[in-house]
Amino acid sequence: xxxxxxxxxxxRRPAAPTVQDVAVEAGVSPMTVSRVLSxxxxxxxxxxxxxxxxxxxxxYHRNENARSLRPGHRSGLVGVTITNIANPYYAELQRGLEExxxxxxxxxxxxxxxxxxxxxxxxxxxxxxxxVEGLVVVPSGGPxxxxxxxxxxxxxxxxxxxxxxxxxxxxxxxVDDVRGAREATATLLAEGHRRVAFLGHRLSAFTGQRRLEGxxxxxxxxxxxVVDELVRVGQQDAASAQQALTALLELDDPPTAxxxxxxxxTVGAIRAIAARAATGGPPxxxxxxxxxxxxxxxxxxxxxxxxxxxxxxxxxxGLLFERLEGTVPRAPARLVELPVVLREHLRDR
Amino acid sequence: xxxxxxxxxxxRRPAAPTVQDVAVEAGVSPMTVSRVLSxxxxxxxxxxxxxxxxxxxxxYHRNENARSLRPGHRSGLVGVTITNIANPYYAELQRGLEExxxxxxxxxxxxxxxxxxxxxxxxxxxxxxxxVEGLVVVPSGGPxxxxxxxxxxxxxxxxxxxxxxxxxxxxxxxVDDVRGAREATATLLAEGHRRVAFLGHRLSAFTGQRRLEGxxxxxxxxxxxVVDELVRVGQQDAASAQQALTALLELDDPPTAxxxxxxxxTVGAIRAIAARAATGGPPxxxxxxxxxxxxxxxxxxxxxxxxxxxxxxxxxxGLLFERLEGTVPRAPARLVELPVVLREHLRDR
DNA sequence: CTGTTAGCGCCTTCAG
DNA sequence: CTGAAGGCGCTAACAG
Numbered sequence: 001x002x003x004x005x006x007x008x009x010x011x012r013r014p015a016a017p018t019v020q021d022v023a024v025e026a027g028v029s030p031m032t033v034s035r036v037l038s039x040x041x042x043x044x045x046x047x048x049x050x051x052x053x054x055x056x057x058x059x060y061h062r063n064e065n066a067r068s069l070r071p072g073h074r075s076g077l078v079g080v081t082i083t084n085i086a087n088p089y090y091a092e093l094q095r096g097l098e099e100x101x102x103x104x105x106x107x108x109x110x111x112x113x114x115x116x117x118x119x120x121x122x123x124x125x126x127x128x129x130x131x132v133e134g135l136v137v138v139p140s141g142g143p144x145x146x147x148x149x150x151x152x153x154x155x156x157x158x159x160x161x162x163x164x165x166x167x168x169x170x171x172x173x174x175v176d177d178v179r180g181a182r183e184a185t186a187t188l189l190a191e192g193h194r195r196v197a198f199l200g201h202r203l204s205a206f207t208g209q210r211r212l213e214g215x216x217x218x219x220x221x222x223x224x225x226v227v228d229e230l231v232r233v234g235q236q237d238a239a240s241a242q243q244a245l246t247a248l249l250e251l252d253d254p255p256t257a258x259x260x261x262x263x264x265x266t267v268g269a270i271r272a273i274a275a276r277a278a279t280g281g282p283p284x285x286x287x288x289x290x291x292x293x294x295x296x297x298x299x300x301x302x303x304x305x306x307x308x309x310x311x312x313x314x315x316x317x318g319l320l321f322e323r324l325e326g327t328v329p330r331a332p333a334r335l336v337e338l339p340v341v342l343r344e345h346l347r348d349r
Numbered sequence: 350x351x352x353x354x355x356x357x358x359x360x361r362r363p364a365a366p367t368v369q370d371v372a373v374e375a376g377v378s379p380m381t382v383s384r385v386l387s388x389x390x391x392x393x394x395x396x397x398x399x400x401x402x403x404x405x406x407x408x409y410h411r412n413e414n415a416r417s418l419r420p421g422h423r424s425g426l427v428g429v430t431i432t433n434i435a436n437p438y439y440a441e442l443q444r445g446l447e448e449x450x451x452x453x454x455x456x457x458x459x460x461x462x463x464x465x466x467x468x469x470x471x472x473x474x475x476x477x478x479x480x481v482e483g484l485v486v487v488p489s490g491g492p493x494x495x496x497x498x499x500x501x502x503x504x505x506x507x508x509x510x511x512x513x514x515x516x517x518x519x520x521x522x523x524v525d526d527v528r529g530a531r532e533a534t535a536t537l538l539a540e541g542h543r544r545v546a547f548l549g550h551r552l553s554a555f556t557g558q559r560r561l562e563g564x565x566x567x568x569x570x571x572x573x574x575v576v577d578e579l580v581r582v583g584q585q586d587a588a589s590a591q592q593a594l595t596a597l598l599e600l601d602d603p604p605t606a607x608x609x610x611x612x613x614x615t616v617g618a619i620r621a622i623a624a625r626a627a628t629g630g631p632p633x634x635x636x637x638x639x640x641x642x643x644x645x646x647x648x649x650x651x652x653x654x655x656x657x658x659x660x661x662x663x664x665x666x667g668l669l670f671e672r673l674e675g676t677v678p679r680a681p682a683r684l685v686e687l688p689v690v691l692r693e694h695l696r697d698r
Numbered sequence: 699c700t701g702t703t704a705g706c707g708c709c710t711t712c713a714g
Numbered sequence: 715c716t717g718a719a720g721g722c723g724c725t726a727a728c729a730g
């Protein structure tokens with residue numbers, strides 16, 4: 001009915017109502033309000049109704065920050081740092097994470113580390129300041145990782161997702177990179193290819209190393225030597241990958257097949273191969289790690305090592321909540337490696 | 350050096366250190382600690398050093414929740430609800446938003462509304478409880494939107510992103526849907542097409558309506574009647590879009606061109622057209638709203654109405670911070686419509 | 699330059 | 715069944 005009842009002490013923003021305000025409005029004590037809000041037992045129905053009416057009228061929302069101050073209370077927050085949310089892969093990961101967190105009644109605080117360890121450190125510090133109950137980090141992989149050490153986290157559990165960090169002994173969820181790369185490469189070798197190129201991102205990236213390892217392993221097991229001049233790492237985006245492969249295809253003795261270690265490199269490879277095919281070059285066989293939408297419509301024959309980013313996020317959250325809910329009190333750090341699936345997109349044109 | 354100095358009252362988690370703890374460790378009063386932490390002026394260098402050492406030793410992090418309790422202080426949080434973060438479009442949007450928020454020293458709390466108005470309402474309520482300073486919402490578009498009304502938000506500014514909500518008069522950032530759809534359709538009509546199909550999502554989606562409006566407008570301006578039997582709405586995913594277009598292409602008098610109103614429908618359309626082409630059908634011209642990676646490698650000739658999701662997120666955040674920082678104190682609600690770019694991927698095969 | 703007091707919003711503990 | 719007191723961690727305002 002009435003307009004703004006001028007509460008003293010307000011500046012610009014009307015200042016959110018407090019239990020006090022609700023109590024006055026309902027003509028009860030703050031405690032009664034609190035009890036009603038906590039789904040209280042033992043409150044006279046009439047009072048309860050009055051309180052609920054007051055809450056609705058004032059658009060009251062319990063101050064969670066104040067609440068989390070009380071001993072024993074939790075913030076309901078999980079801190080998440082991602083290296084680049086614009087990468088659809090990590091977007092899926094976040095979704096898996098958020099879903100599980102929501103199911104456990106938690107909210108996620110998200111920050112982009114942008115592959116920058118300093119930023120990551122800052123994000124983690126900020127999250128700790130906000131008293132997150134746990135952390136999920138896609139590590140940016142700098143050399144200096146003491147901000148991820150359990151000691152620095154004051155007992156707040158951490159789960160690493162997608163990449164491990166050497167020397168940081170915490171729960172970690174990975175894709176089975178080595179196996180995926182090995183099987184993909186083995187497939188190419190079994191098809192008879194003897195000059196197989198490798199396209200990957202910089203080796204400081206954990207997954208880059210593991211996938212190259214799988215590549216080498218497959219060669220060793222097949223008794224085929226790795227052609228070192230065909231191994232190109234350091235392409236962080238599709239454009240440089242395209243450039244790198246284009247150069248390789250112009251060699252006197254070019255590769256007949258390519259294993260690309262990630263999404264970005266696969267996209268660049270497709271472009272390079274499509275361009276080469278347009279000029280009448282011989283076909284080049286491509287096998288890429290990571291899938292992507294429309295992979296099945298690729299203009300060049302393609303197989304992929306597919307895996308489920310959403311599942312990865314969900315599992316990371318799962319490990320975290322096992323810690324938080326005491327299901328796994330102080331078990332040693334666990335390592336989960338998610339399976340991969342080899343998929344063909346050969347287009348029988 | 351020493352192990353855990355057993356502080357009384359701890360349960361399981363060691364309980365994060367407080368200013369008190371730091372003060373004791375440094376042999377000063379809590380106030381001095383507080384001053385040092387606030388980049389204090391007027392603290393004797395020696396004390397400052399002692400405090401800093403204690404902070405490092407204890408891995409102390411200021412409790413932001415307690416801090417935000419003090420009058421005048423802000424939470425440093427912005428609440429964000431997105432309808433589906435796994436959609437790369439919204440992932441980009443989040444990135445733009447997060448970037449700008451970080452630049453303003455704010456963190457984002459992200460929730461997935463999953464296109465569910467009830468979930469959205471719950472998220473907003475939770476965010477308000479955490480005393481976010483502002484909200485950015487990609488509205489899920491249910492009928493009942495009073496939880497987005499300024500009155501319900503208690504003065505917390507809200508910016509709508511990507512979609513508007515009828516009756517909710519707040520800052521809004523949109524893509525120029527009508528113009529994009531109109532120009533795309535006009536292009537098709539100018540090329541001589543007279544039977545142009547429309548594929549879109551359900552019309553309760555705000556953008557769906559606007560894009561259909563543009564489609565109709567172009568027809569009206571060209572003096573070409575819309576062929577109602579070729580207008581198909583309600584496809585929420587690529588599979589149903591493919592199915593819908595396949596059916597249209599089997600008509601006695603099939604469309605010669607298709608305008609698809611979004612990403613998902615375009616992907617489905619590509620599949621349907623590619624399949625049709627494989628059976629020797631006549632070529633079908635395709636124009637889609639939204640771009641996507643590898644659009645240029647589409648196996649069927651394609652043009653797209655491109656626009657920048659990241660920019661959209663950044664602009665939404667920009668509007669929000671203008672409110673928060675008082676640059677635009679209480680200006681009336683503003684509407685920003687971001688431009689689109691028409692792009693051809695015709696592949697001169 | 700440093701310390702003491704008090705209170706932000708909430709809820710556990712204890713009285714009534 | 716309801717209310718009063720006290721304290722969670724922090725920092726303005728006011729001594730000293």
